[in-house]
Amino acid sequence: MITSEKNRSSCLAIRRSCALFSPRTLRKWLHRFWHGGLSALGDAARKNLGSQNNVPQKLEKRLFELRGEHLRWTLVRILCQLISEKLGDMVNPSRSTS
Numbered sequence: 001m002i003t004s005e006k007n008r009s010s011c012l013a014i015r016r017s018c019a020l021f022s023p024r025t026l027r028k029w030l031h032r033f034w035h036g037g038l039s040a041l042g043d044a045a046r047k048n049l050g051s052q053n054n055v056p057q058k059l060e061k062r063l064f065e066l067r068g069e070h071l072r073w074t075l076v077r078i079l080c081q082l083i084s085e086k087l088g089d090m091v092n093p094s095r096s097t098s
Helices: 005-018 023-036 057-069 075-084
Strands: none
């Protein structure tokens, strides 16, 4: 099989580009391309993994009240107060799990 110099240089360029990414990433992109074409390779919207809607309204209201009343209180102190008022999480009163 005879390949042209243009094809050979294209293959080398692709090989160099692939070396920049992990095999896992390349497999993911290939899968997306097979199932959705070029448009599937564009930036995809990410899921909202945050907890914006997980804070009860009553807890949120009291949190802002405490913050307004006690400007110098730390987050730990505010969490302790919320727990003493039975508004905070009794098991995991940390920033990452509240």
